[in-house]
Amino acid sequence: xxxxxxxxxKESSTLKVNALVNRMKAEGKEVFNLTAGEPDFPPPEAxxxxxLEAVAKNQSKYTPTAGVPELRELIANKTNxxxxxxxxxxxxxxxxxxxxxxxxxxxxxxxxxxxDSGEEVVFxxxxxxxxxxxxxxxxxxxVVIETRAEAGYRIHPEQLERAITPKTKLLILNSxxxxxGSVYSRDELKALGEVLKKHPKIWVLSDExxxxxxxxxxxxxxxLDANPGLxxxxxxxxxxxxxxxxxxxxxxxxxxxxxxxxxxISLQGHSTSGICSLSQAAAVASLKLPSxxxxxxxxxxxxxxxxxxxxxKKSAKIKLxxxxxxxxxxxxxxxxxxxxxxxxxxxxxxLQEAKxxxxxxxxxxxxNCIRISFACDPVTLREGCSRLVRxxxxx
Numbered sequence: 082x083x084x085x086x087x088x089x090x091k092e093s094s095t096l097k098v099n100a101l102v103n104r105m106k107a108e109g110k111e112v113f114n115l116t117a118g119e120p121d122f123p124p125p126e127a128x129x130x131x132x133l134e135a136v137a138k139n140q141s142k143y144t145p146t147a148g149v150p151e152l153r154e155l156i157a158n159k160t161n162x163x164x165x166x167x168x169x170x171x172x173x174x175x176x177x178x179x180x181x182x183x184x185x186x187x188x189x190x191x192x193x194x195x196x197d198s199g200e201e202v203v204f205x206x207x208x209x210x211x212x213x214x215x216x217x218x219x220x221x222x223x224v225v226i227e228t229r230a231e232a233g234y235r236i237h238p239e240q241l242e243r244a245i246t247p248k249t250k251l252l253i254l255n256s257x258x259x260x261x262g263s264v265y266s267r268d269e270l271k272a273l274g275e276v277l278k279k280h281p282k283i284w285v286l287s288d289e290x291x292x293x294x295x296x297x298x299x300x301x302x303x304x305l306d307a308n309p310g311l312x313x314x315x316x317x318x319x320x321x322x323x324x325x326x327x328x329x330x331x332x333x334x335x336x337x338x339x340x341x342x343x344x345x346i347s348l349q350g351h352s353t354s355g356i357c358s359l360s361q362a363a364a365v366a367s368l369k370l371p372s373x374x375x376x377x378x379x380x381x382x383x384x385x386x387x388x389x390x391x392x393x394k395k396s397a398k399i400k401l402x403x404x405x406x407x408x409x410x411x412x413x414x415x416x417x418x419x420x421x422x423x424x425x426x427x428x429x430x431x432l433q434e435a436k437x438x439x440x441x442x443x444x445x446x447x448x449n450c451i452r453i454s455f456a457c458d459p460v461t462l463r464e465g466c467s468r469l470v471r472x473x474x475x476x
Contacts, residue, residue: 090214091444098428102438113465114438115453118259120326120408122378124363128327131366132359140362144355147346148180148334152361155368156180156334160317163292166309177336179345180364182356184290184320184333186349189215191286191316191335192251194344196221200250205236206446207411209259209288213446224249225446230402230413234263238272245276251284252277254304257291260445260452261411262404264295267302274308285315290333291407293324293375296383301406313338323407324375325367330360382408385455385462392466393453396473408456411442415449417473423448435472437465 098116105112123129147153153175161172181187188211196202198220204212205228213223224244228234241252254273256265265273277283287304295301305315320333337345355361386403389410393401400413414427424441428451432438442450453469455462 086218086220089217091210098432098438098440101432105432110436112432112436112438113461113468115455115457115462115465116438116440117454117456118409119328120323120378120456121458122326122381124325124327124330125367125370125374127366127370128325128330128363131362135359135362140358142358144358144361146179146350146355147342148178148355149358149361149365150175152180152365152368153178155365156319157336159368160303160319160336163289163303164306164309164317166306167312170309171312173336177339177342179335179337179342179349180356180361181320181333181335181349182353183322183328183331184288184318185211186353187316187318187320187333187335188212188253188286188288190345190348191318191337191341192216192221193219194341194348195284195316196250199248201246201248202251202253203241203244203249204253204255205234207234207258207260207442207450208253208446209255210444212253221250222248227446230261230400230411234258234261234402234411235265235269236273238276241273241276245280245283249280249283251286253286253288255288255290256304257294257301257404257406259291259407260409260440260442260447261402262407262409263402264301264405265304266300267307270302270304270307274304274311277308277311281314283314285311287315287317289317289319291323292319293372294379294382294408295406296386297405313340316341321364321367324378326378327363327367330363331356332360332364382455385457385459386410388459389453389455389462389466392463392470396470398473408454410453410455411447412451412453413449414451414473418449424451427451431469431472435468437468437472439469 156178157173196219201224202216203224205226216223316337321327428441440452
């Protein structure tokens with residue numbers, strides 16, 4: 082009954098774990114949840130007030146498929162401020178923006194609009210778990226480049242060159258990364274760009290959803306700021322879910338060249354159409370705020386990262402990668418796995434025995450690893466990590 086296109090897709094493991102945690106809590110069991118891929122901060126007051134004002138003004142009608150003009154203009158301005166290498170030549174315009182139901186839909190739209198059956202999409206492992214499923218749904222083939230913690234979980238130019246074939250259509254980059262927290266430097270992005278210049282038919286999808294969450298101020302670079310010459314075949318994806326603490330508002334977007342934008346709008350017009358009018362009002366208000374208004378969140382994430390590292394470093398049985406951005410710790414637990422066990426089994430044991438919920442690395446392309454989120458309050462984080470250390474070090 083179910084189409085093969087859908088039947089072959091995997092359920093999101095992060096959503097599955099959260100459902101299990103909620104069920105355990107409903108049964109009265111104490112669980113320390115370190116799975117959340119969303120900030121625990123409230124949205125900006127300006128965003129909340131904008132929604133109330135929009136409700137009072139009865140702004141409840143359909144919106145344009147690509148988003149309301151004011152929001153598209155603000156998104157173009159924000160992106161231009163991060164891609165200054167384009168500012169004097171070909172800056173983004175409102176017409177280049179498509180506002181989507183979260184960054185996830187923006188990525189989905191881009192993959193479906195670009196990738197034909199049998200074409201290849203390259204990305205590094207560990208990867209955000211929805212990339213391969215979206216590629217599969219589009220009829221494409223995922224080509225996964227294995228990266229190592231020792232190399233910063235980043236794709237090196239030689240690896241990219243080896244992965245490219247005549248069927249390669251798209252490269253996906255995610256910086257800062259979910260799940261590793263790695264961040265590409267400007268020079269590293271330039272080096273990848275030099276490889277891509279030799280292959281003019283390959284597009285780039287730069288997933289920059291964690292742009293504001295960096296732990297060395299100024300270390301993050303937008304892909305096109307390092308490679309302005311690739312503007313005509315790059316899609317930049319971003320949104321307000323992570324860096325704006327507005328996950329439930331479902332506001333994401335893409336910026337793409339004129340050759341692609343009409344296809345993105347057409348695809349969205351036949352699927353979801355324009356996103357919620359109230360969410361767009363909130364997004365307009367949020368994007369008018371100065372970046373300094375979000376600095377407190379960045380510093381709090383840094384404090385939480387350091388807290389988690391301090392506790393987890395007490396265990397000698399795991400390997401920690403110190404994240405440079407986002408709000409995750411990616412932990413190599415290979416020494417703790419039982420015979421014929423991967424991180425799925427380990428995550429289940431941790432949940433049942435330590436009452437701590439984490440996410441297995443299996444669906445991220447790293448079967449020996451687990452992902453820990455520090456987007457939670459410090460009390461929960463400290464206790465959860467302490468329980469993990471006790472579990473790891475129990476003979």
